[in-house]
Amino acid sequence: MDVYLIRHTQPDIPAGLCYGRLDVSLRAHFADEAAKLLPQLPPGPPIVSDESGRCTRLGAYLGKTLAGTTRVDTRLAELDFGAWEGRLWADIPRIQTTVWAKDVWNQAPPDGETYAALQTRVAAAWESILQIAASELVIVASIGPLRALIANALELPPEAFLRFHVDYAGLAKLSDASGGWRLEFANR
Numbered sequence: 001m002d003v004y005l006i007r008h009t010q011p012d013i014p015a016g017l018c019y020g021r022l023d024v025s026l027r028a029h030f031a032d033e034a035a036k037l038l039p040q041l042p043p044g045p046p047i048v049s050d051e052s053g054r055c056t057r058l059g060a061y062l063g064k065t066l067a068g069t070t071r072v073d074t075r076l077a078e079l080d081f082g083a084w085e086g087r088l089w090a091d092i093p094r095i096q097t098t099v100w101a102k103d104v105w106n107q108a109p110p111d112g113e114t115y116a117a118l119q120t121r122v123a124a125a126w127e128s129i130l131q132i133a134a135s136e137l138v139i140v141a142s143i144g145p146l147r148a149l150i151a152n153a154l155e156l157p158p159e160a161f162l163r164f165h166v167d168y169a170g171l172a173k174l175s176d177a178s179g180g181w182r183l184e185f186a187n188r
Contacts, residue, residue, distance in 0.1 A: 040171055
């Protein structure tokens with residue numbers, strides 16, 4: 001099975017905004033960013049996206065253009081940043097972000113969730129996704145769940161998830177053709 005992981009296109013937000021689960025709009029060049037993905041994707045794949053508008057919009061575009069079925073999995077939602085959602089990172093008290101940054105796995109933003117909680121729900125989504133009868137599929141999500149999916153598939157330790165980055169409208173590919181999952185490429 002080949003799994004194509006795609007991060008949503010660039011949001012239309014101020015620089016430095018903490019937006020985790022906040023429903024944000026996408027930049028005007030959405031169609032251009034989305035179209036650049038098409039030559040790298042197979043025709044007719046099942047497409048699974050998180051429930052945010054930024055991901056369902058891209059999932060719907062890809063489903064229509066590639067003639068693939070689409071579905072939403074709420075477990076692929078971005079990290080809940082709680083009280084920090086919609087605030088500029090520069091406006092959040094530094095003491096709060098410093099404490100959180102020292103152990104994001106076990107510490108949560110005020111009224112938010114930990115990365116351990118994100119990893120748990122994304123791992124459950126991954127197990128469900130693997131039950132889809134397809135040799136190729138596409139997942140559209142935000143950076144946190146994509147990192148968790150990669151770390152989970154590669155069976156890496158929890159702290160390794162922060163080592164992965166996928167650009168806006170970036171594409172990564174996981175393959176299990178070798179008998180175990182491997183990351184074929186990222187940021188194409």
